[in-house]
Each structure stands twice: as C-alpha cells, then as structure tokens.
Amino acid sequence: MGTINSAFGLISGALDADQSALSVVANNVANANTAGYTEEKPDWQENSPITVNGITIGEGVTETGATSQRDRVLEQRLDQQQQLSSASSARLSALNQMQALFTPDSGSTGSKAGDIGSDITSFFDAFSSLESDPTDNALRESVLSAASTLAGDISGTATSLNSQRSAIDQEAAGIAGQVNSLTSSLASLNQQIESTSPDADAGTLEDERQQDLSQLSQLIGINEVTTENNGLEVTTTSGQLLVSDSQSYQLTTGAVDGVTDFLLGGNDITAGLTTGGGELGGYLTARDQDIPNALSSLDQLAYSISTSVNAANNTGTDLDGVTGTVANPLYIFNEPAQVAGSAAAMTVTMTDPNQIAAAAAGAGTGDNSNAIAIANFASQQIVNGQTPTDYYSNFVTTLGSTVSEVQSENTAQTASVTQLQTQNNALSSVNLNDEAAAMSTLETSYQAAAQVFTMLNTIISSALNLGVETAVS
C-alpha cells in the first residue's frame, strides 16, 4: 500500500506542480501589456527520493515559485547605453539651438546673429568706400551704421547665448528633484526586496526597481552594484553614493557664479555629473563647455575688432582736425577692459560721424590714409593670428563639426539602445520570440552589415581615388 500511496502522491504532486506552472504562464499572459513586466518561468525542485528495499525511487517535482527571466548584465548595459544616448540627445538639442543662431538668413533684411560674417565685411567695406571721399558725410554715416549693425549682431548673439545658458541651467536644476524622487523610490524598493526575497528573484518588485533604474539612467550617469540579500547600491559614475540598500542620499543644488551647482553630502559633484552621462550630463556639457566656448570666441572677436579699430581711429585726425587723447579718445566702439564679456558689451559709442579719423595724424582733413589703414584690418591677422572673417568663419565651422560629431554619436548610441531593447525584450518580456532567435538575428545582422560596410568602403575608396590625380613617371 505504501508503494501505491507513494505513486499516487507522486502523480498528484506532478499535477499540482503543473497547475502552479500554468498559473505562472497565466500571469505572464495577463501582464503581457504591462510596462516593465518581466516574464516569469516556473522553478522546479526535485522532491526527496523514497528508498524501498534499498532501491531509491524519485519522488517527482514540486513547483517552488517563479523566477523572472531578467538579466542584470544586459539591463545594466542597456542602462549605460541609455545614459550615453540621453546625454548626447540633450547636448545635441542645445548645440542645434546654438547653430541656428549662427546660420545666415538670406531672406531677412534685419540684423541677425547669423549675419556677423557679412557684418564684418560690410564694416571694413564702409571704410574702403570712405577712402574715395573722406569728407563725405553720407559715407561717414555709413561707417557708423555698419559699425552699429556689427556691434548689435555680436552683442545680440552673446545675449541669446547667455539666455540659452540660463534656460539650460534651469532644465538641469529641475532634474535634481526627479533624481531624488527616483533614488527614494529605489531605497524603498530595496527595503521591500531585501525583506521579502533576500535570496530569490523578487518578481514585480524587481521590475519596478529596474524601471526606476532605467529612468534614473536617462537623467544621470550611474553605476549599479548588487549587494547582499538582493539589495542594490547605486552611485554616480564618479563614485558618489546615491542609494545604499534602504538609504537614499539626496542631491541638492546651490548657485555658484550665476549657475546651478549640484551637491551631494556637502560635496560639489557638478564636474562628475557633467562627464557622467544622462540628460543632466548633456545639459551640463552644453552649459559649461559648448556655450562658454562660443561666448569666448565671440568675446575674442569683439575685443580684437574694438581695440584695433579704436586704437587706429584714436591715432588719426578727424574731420574737425582733432586727434584723440587719453582724456578725450576718438573711439568708435566702447573700449573693452578685458576679453571676457566684450561681445555682450559691444556697442558703438561714437555718435558724431565727423569724429571718424580718416586722415593720418598731422595730415589735412581731406587725407584718407587712416581710413585705408583701418579698411586693411579686414585682411590683417588682428584676431588671434587670423583675419576677422577667417576667425569667425573658422569658429562657425568648428561649431558645425561639433554638431556633426555629436549627431553621429547620438545616432550610434540610439541605434545601440534600440538593439539592446530588442534583445532585452526577447529575454525579459512576454514574447514568443526566444532568446536564441534574438541572438541569431543580432549575429546575422552584424555579419551582413559588416559585409555591406566593407563593400561600400571599397566602392567609396575607389571612387575617391578616381578624383585624385596621380603623377605619371
């Protein structure tokens, strides 16, 4: 009887186990459309064997629970790529706005930041025109008008860049609150997971934690370390602790030099967050690197043009026969004391066109040699070893290259995130595609793409070689 009872027990145990497994499958189907839900698979545990007359007989299996089909390594890789992608997206958005400022608008007749290149040419051309008749009032008015347009466009652009910087600063500051909300949630989930599932997958709690990590990765650069009892430690990429098991550490902000700095436990971690990734990293790179670089270039341009033109005008003789002095200088532009801030402050201070010193010192008022000297600045290396137009043109080209570079990075990172999401979906989500098929797709895609790349590279290289003249001996 004992044997028959054991056999019944074995069969009913198997049926119970199947029933439990069916419940897990039903749960998967019910949650197929739940965001962040991870497929669960039943865990089977061997029952203790029965020994009859020295012969050991298996006792079947029992369904002991469900394990989510997640892979933390893949999820972490996805989080890391998401951080890079979010950072480049945020930076690219800021760079595109900046680039739009410097794009010439051929259809517009009004002053525009994008016209600085042509403004520089027009200003020095106005001096060239004055050479023909240095006493002509209309030509003198034209010089001051061109100077006003140039100064207005440079200072307007600097103002726009400063406004953009302030707007980005506000966006960045707002992220701190979102980060704090997520780290608090992570600490709470850690506590629940550690108390309910210290040595097993925590199912939906784990899903919620992963969703929080994913959102946090879009905001800032983080590192994740699994701790004892299924806990999790989260740090910034530069190592500052954000979450340690059930404890979260709040990010605070403070104004330093007119912008928001980020503090954790009293330490300023802004620099680490800038290079760390996530939206915040992208915004901070634009705020602390891209925009200041552009402003610095404009400052240099404004400073060099203003000081060179002012100095030359001050040494000449104006239409009233006056030469500038230290006490009463003949300055066209306001004289900047230093490079920093020159662009925003650039303006035309001269109001009387007669004060334009077209004549050389000591020469008659009909002389034009000083006007020629100032007009020649257009082709002289007065801005950091370059002519004004070359300097401005190189600056715009460098900005364009940076935009292009970040665009390429962003495209590759977005593609990488898309691919990883596909792989993760195949593994973690309720999906009929199995992992092997997803892996095979990735492998085959890579191989086919590598083949396409090699062939295209060969075609393009040979085409470019056709354009190169080769010497025939």
Next chain:
Amino acid sequence: MRLIDAAIGAADGTAGKPACESSSAPELKELVTEATRALARLDVARLEELALSCEALTRIPPPKTDQEREGFVRQARAARSDMAVFARVLEATRSNLKVMERLRDLRLGETEYRERPGSRRGWGRKDP
C-alpha cells in the same frame, strides 16, 4: 523605431523622406543611410538585400567618361560622413554582440552548473 529613424534622418538630412526615394536612382549616400537604418533595426532581410546590391555595384566597370567619373566622385564624397555614422553603429553593434555572447556563455555555464537554493543536486552538492 521612430527615435532611431529620426536620429539617422537628422544625421544625414533625410528626416521625413522615405529611404531611397529622394531621387529616381538611389545614390551611394542613400545606400549607406539605408544600411545604417537597417542595422539599427536589426533588419536582417534588408541588410542581406543591401549586401547583394553592393556586390552588384562592385561588379560595375569603372566610369569611362569624365562626366561619369565626376558623378561617381561626387557621390562618394557625399557619402563619406554617412559612412562614419555607419561605422559607429557597426561598432556599437559589435559591442552589443560581445555582451550578448558573454551572456549566452554565462547562461550556458549556469544551466550546467546551476545550484538553486535548497537544491540537492549540482556541483556544490554535499552527500549526506
């Protein structure tokens, strides 16, 4: 997928245009963009089609007239920056593939040697 299409479209200036439909005969630039797009989506079928197209292109004899040569050189120059993007996406795919291969190896090892809590079997088993 819209995100990646937008990113690639923004990179090559074809945002909003269907791939390979901006002119009657697709240029090299469009081929490169389409390959990048297909790789981002892991569209094996499209990539294999593109591989066949490129193979056919490699068999075309070099241009003979100056006009043909100029056109070919112009296309190649226009496609250069898109090739840089394609190279980056290819590199990112290679990294992802490495991660997935390591994961597969890890999981295969886990299947063979896995010891579940409470399990009486496995490599760490201690006989009573």
